[in-house]
Amino acid sequence: MxxxxxxxxxxxxxxxxxxxxxxxxxxxxxxxxxxxxxxxxxxxxxxxxxxxxxxxxxxxxxxxxxxxxxxxxxxxxxxxxxxxxxxxxxxxxxxxxxxxxxxxxxxxxxxxxxxxxxxxxxxxxxxxxxxxxxxxxxxxxxxxxxxxxxxxxxxKTTHAAIASSSVPDRAMVLGIVDGTQPPMAKEQDLKRNPAVWNYLAEEIxxxxxxxxxxxxxxxxxxxxxxxLIKKPAPVPKPAAPAQDYVVVEEDVNGVIVEMPDKGEVRKAVREETHAVKKDSKAAVRQAKRDARKAAKIARAQEKAAKKIARKEAKAAKKAARATGKTYKELEKM
Known part of the structure; x- marks a missing residue:
């Protein structure tokens, strides 16, 4: 082993x-x-x-x-x-x-x-x-x-092997080996049962x-x-500044610009954000309506299928009864 x-x-x-x-x-x-x-x-x-x-x-x-x-x-x-x-x-x-x-x-x-x-x-x-x-x-x-x-x-060290074995009178044998008697006394008690002792001598x-x-x-x-050594990611180049001005006149002497009003810019942003949220809510409502319609159609189809199945089952039973009646009439003839 x-x-x-x-x-x-x-x-x-x-x-x-x-x-x-x-x-x-x-x-x-x-x-x-x-x-x-x-x-x-x-x-x-x-x-x-x-x-x-x-x-x-x-x-x-x-x-x-x-x-x-x-x-x-x-x-x-x-x-x-x-x-x-x-x-x-x-x-x-x-x-x-x-x-x-x-x-x-x-x-x-x-x-x-x-x-x-x-x-x-x-x-x-x-x-x-x-x-x-x-x-x-x-x-x-x-x-x-x-x-x-x-x-x-x-x-006592034989307990596990005996407990999982087919030794005759196993409960009695376990009581002896687990007892407090001297070893020779345990052996003598076990030898009093020849079938038990023969099993122990051959298997345990x-x-x-x-x-x-x-x-x-x-x-x-x-x-x-x-x-793998992680190399530092390349530092991105700074983006060019946004040109929030409008050229209204240009000549050989320079550029004249008109700066937009900040209040108007914020108002335009709010209006655009509101429009996006409104469109999103409308899309969600439409999706829910479509889902309810689809569920209603599915229920109607299921109900119709069950109705047809009941009719077919009823017709089959009627045909079976008619066939049975015909057999009985033939037997009488």
Whole structure:
């Protein structure tokens, strides 16, 4: 089983510029990416900024172990695919210079059946066994910071799997696993019902006997952001002053003008504005009248259509009755 967690946090502009693609995530967290500006320059009409984006990601793989066994079996159900995917990822990781491994955490687990002390020891042995496997194949401990952990599962961790399962007497089983009894007492109560215990032993407990490896790594990407520099708009030339005068006489000695009266100008403007508003109101009134006429015509057409439909339906019923009468008369003959 593999889980990929991507944690790339870039602005939309940067993502578009970089053309980066993120891995498909089953579960993801998004911490802030570490962003450093590398350069800031002007190229022609563009301002060009280059950034180093360092984002954190991690990937998880899980392999299963047999009951009471701490030795990896590559042929066990699902292990071949998980190990193949792990191998492909490590090969890509070693060839990708943009990714840098920060940590590797290997966690061994044991199912809750059996004593707590035994399960704790078994979980630790499984974790160390898988560490030896990756060290022998990839030299993980030589190249990376590898941490080994172990977890002995308790019966309460089976609640979710049991609640969604078809185990017999499910309510009773959940009552036992959620109870306050010691782990061995819970196991004994569950074993009293052979059908229940067989189901748990085959469906619920095997996936809990596992080792999970988490590889956390940083991805360094250099992205370039190009922004068009806005040039100042050209300043419009001043318009030529309006000639609010009238030439009344011109001769070789100069020009004589007569200035218009300002009061008359304002009056003319008011009259023109009033005429425009009057024409606008008249157009609106005419449009409303036309709309009312159109609606009236539409209603009349609809009413006529309904009347014709009723007549046709009535005629059809009459014809049907006449046909039925004819059939009855023929039957009597």
């Amino acid at each position: 593999k889980t990929i967690v991507s944690t790339i946090a870039l602005s939309v502009a940067m993502m578009g510029a970089a053309g980066a693609t993120a891995q498909t995530a089953i579960k993801a967290t998004i911490p802030a990416a570490d962003t450093v500006m590398l350069s800031d320059r002007v190229e022609g009409d563009y301002q060009v900024r280059r950034y180093l984006i360092r984002s954190m990601s991690d990937v998880d793989y899980s392999v299963l172990y047999r009951i009471s066994v701490a030795k990896l079996n590559a042929a066990l159900k699902g292990n071949a695919q998980a190990l193949s995917e792990l191998n492909s990822f490590v090969e890509e990781l070693m060839q990708d210079t943009t990714r840098r491994v920060c940590e590797v955490i290997i966690t061994g687990y044991a199912s809750p059946d059996g004593s707590v002390a035994y399960n704790e020891k078994l979980a630790a042995q499984r974790a160390n066994d898988f560490k030896a496997y990756v060290d022998g194949k990839y030299n993980f401990s030589k190249h990376y910071n590898v941490t080994v952990k172990s977890v002995a599962e308790d019966w 407990l095997p996936p809990m006997r596992r080792v999970e490896v988490m590889i956390g790594y940083a991805t360094d990407r250099v992205v370039e952001e190009r922004t």
